[in-house]
Amino acid sequence: MDSNQLxxxxxxxxxxxGGITTDHAIVVAKFWKNQRAKIHESLINQxxxxxxxxxxxxxxxxxxxxxxxxxxxxxVAIVEMELEKNGQVRAFYFILxx
Numbered sequence: 001m002d003s004n005q006l007x008x009x010x011x012x013x014x015x016x017x018g019g020i021t022t023d024h025a026i027v028v029a030k031f032w033k034n035q036r037a038k039i040h041e042s043l044i045n046q047x048x049x050x051x052x053x054x055x056x057x058x059x060x061x062x063x064x065x066x067x068x069x070x071x072x073x074x075x076v077a078i079v080e081m082e083l084e085k086n087g088q089v090r091a092f093y094f095i096l097x098x
Contacts, residue, residue: 006032051083051090060098074098 001009010025020028032039058079066072077096082089 001032003033048085051085053081054084054089055082056080 006029010020010029013019014022014025056079058077060075060077062073062075064072075098077094077098079094079096081092081094083092084090
């Protein structure tokens with residue numbers, strides 16, 4: 001909600017029978033403007049049901065050692081993903097043959 005929408009909403013609330021007073025509208029507007037970022041972040045965090053991706057990195061490597069000679073010098077992709085849920089970050093590593 002931008003400041004124009006906020007102003008329109010609060011004006012409508014002050015004109016409603018049993019609505020808020022002008023002083024209350026001023027206090028709500030000031031609170032909203034000062035805390036908007038925190039309110040937005042809190043609503044986003046409350047609406048997440050699953051993990052969120054925080055970071056991803058990858059690289060291509062060549063195997064230089066292996067039990068089997070035919071697997072040597074074959075490329076593999078190494079993928080690292082960091083997922084966050086409820087403030088906890090977990091790292092997952094995948095080694096994928098190519």
